Amino acid sequence: MTKRKLDEVDQRIIDWLSRDARTSNRRIAAALGVTEGTVRARIKRLVDDKLIRITAVTNIERLANPMLAFIWIDVDKSADADAVARRLAGLPRLGFVGKMLGRFDILAITMVQHTVELTDFIHQEISGIDGVHRTDVTLGVKFIKHDYRISRIVD
Numbered sequence: 001m002t003k004r005k006l007d008e009v010d011q012r013i014i015d016w017l018s019r020d021a022r023t024s025n026r027r028i029a030a031a032l033g034v035t036e037g038t039v040r041a042r043i044k045r046l047v048d049d050k051l052i053r054i055t056a057v058t059n060i061e062r063l064a065n066p067m068l069a070f071i072w073i074d075v076d077k078s079a080d081a082d083a084v085a086r087r088l089a090g091l092p093r094l095g096f097v098g099k100m101l102g103r104f105d106i107l108a109i110t111m112v113q114h115t116v117e118l119t120d121f122i123h124q125e126i127s128g129i130d131g132v133h134r135t136d137v138t139l140g141v142k143f144i145k146h147d148y149r150i151s152r153i154v155d
Contacts, residue, residue: 004049009034013042014052021054067112068140071122072104073132080131081105087129093121104136115139 025039046052096109112118
């Protein structure tokens, strides 16, 4: 896979789209001082090269009782971490899975609206994965800032 550096125009287009992906190519072009065709071609290339994805994101500020669940996972053996992480990454419910350095081997993140929902998910989906030794959960219950441009957490 070839890595590509974004130039200033690409980055400025992405900045516009990250604030509102419905912004017209014409408006972006006018703001950047380029043609609409340039914007259209660059967005197409960025999408085709999988450098960006244009998607809808749930606004957690509008959910009735949003809780960001950080699920910390210990594996039986360090050698199990890759396999467990891949299995977790295959769960559509999780918006983030990463191998960690520190107290736990893996961090998985999801959004829930009820603790019962989280408990069921952990017991039915995560605990049954071969190699999972133990889980611990931290809940984010009040959001001071959530920048949607960082990642899509909720489907």
